[in-house]
Amino acid sequence: MSGGGPTPGRTAAFDAIAPTYDASRGGTAxxxxxxxQLAPLLDPAEPVLDIGVGTGIVAAELTARGHRVYGVDLSPGMLAHARERLGPRVAVGDAGRLPVRTASVAQAVSTWLLHAGPDPRAVFREVARVLRPGGRYLVIPARGMRPTDDIGRIVGELEDRLDPSGTRQDGPALLAPLASAHGLAYEGTASERPTVFRVSPTDMARAIEGGRLFTGAWQVADADLPLVTHACARLRALPDPELPRVREMADFVMVFRRAG
Ligand SMILES: C[S@@+](CC[C@H](N)C(=O)[O-])C[C@H]1O[C@@H](n2cnc3c(N)ncnc32)[C@H](O)[C@@H]1O
Incomplete structure (x- = not known):
């Protein structure tokens, strides 16, 4: 990989949360x-490019499963942690302008990248450029499923208000047509993994106010903070707000392929 330069300002949010990112996002589990989920879909004989590698926590787990992983990320703060895990196989770079040679990559992955700020059109165009013909891009979305229980409805409405144009959605409905318009065919989902967890409305309100899980609220502009406050008040006004709800979701891999 050749070097790329950071873009000041665009990385500030992730630089700031880098020290607590892993622990606040589910850690090594x-x-x-x-x-x-990714490993069975990857060829162990070929290197893997992890785009938006972050702290390298997922890449390190792939490495432990026998894959040779290279990583690119825009945030020097996140990458400092990735470098501790992966050594010099990581570089600062923009997913929309990858510091990687054309048609040099057999397989690429991104986990929780496309809701986090990059223009997905630019990312798909770049991934289509760097992949070899027939190469695959595996994506685990952050918002592939939106729960519709009482907590999910309030959080979903908050997300829609904070992001009226849907730029932070990263499920197949939005991404599949964008990918095919930019050189990558969408082949569907794979490796679905149901997850069940418990959270109470009060816990969720606290998490949103703390800028942690399940929402982009930590990037909210000051002018939009009243929307967050209102959503948290609605969560606390639900019946039995201390009672954990059993929430069922699923993580899955979206598979994209460059034409062979
Ligand atoms: C939610 S984190 C996910 C990190 C990692 N993939 C994981 O699953 O732990 C999103 C990452 O995408 C990176 N990112 C956001 N926009 C980017 C861009 N345009 N190019 C490269 N990385 C970007 C952020 O710096 C951050 O590290």
Whole structure:
């Protein structure tokens, strides 16, 4: 990989949360789960490019499963952690302008990248450029499923208000047509992994206010903070707000392929 330069400003949010990112996003259990979903879809004989590698926590789990992983990320703060895990196989770079040679990559992955700010059109165009003909891009979305229980409805409405144009959605309905318009055919989902967890409305309100899980609220502009406050008040006003709800979701891999 050739070097790429950071873009000041665009990385500030992830630089700031880098020290607490892993622990606040499910730690090694999440990473091991994602690696377990990706690994059977990857060829161990070919290197893997992890685009938006972050702290390298998922890449490290893939490495432990026998894959040689290279990583690119826009945030120097996140990459500092990835470098501790992966050594010099990581570089600062923009997913929309990858520091990688054309048609040089057999397989690429991204976990929780496409809701996090990059223009997915630019990412798909770049991935189509760097993949070899027939190469695959495996994506685990952050918002592939939106729960519709009482907590999910309130959080979903908050997300829609904070992101009215849907740029932070990253499920197949939005991404499949964008990918095919930019050189990658969508082949469907694979490795579905149901996850069941418990959270109470009060816990969720606390998490949103703390800027942690299940929402982009940590990137909310000051002007939009009243929307967050209102959503948290609605969560606390639900019946039995201390009672954990059993929430069922699923993580899955979206498979994209460059024409052979
Ligand atoms: C939610 S984190 C996910 C990190 C990692 N893939 C994981 O699953 O733990 C999103 C990552 O995408 C990176 N990112 C956001 N926009 C990017 C871009 N345009 N190019 C490269 N990386 C980007 C952020 O810096 C951050 O590290």
């Amino acid at each position: 999440r990473a091991a789960g994602f690696a377990g």
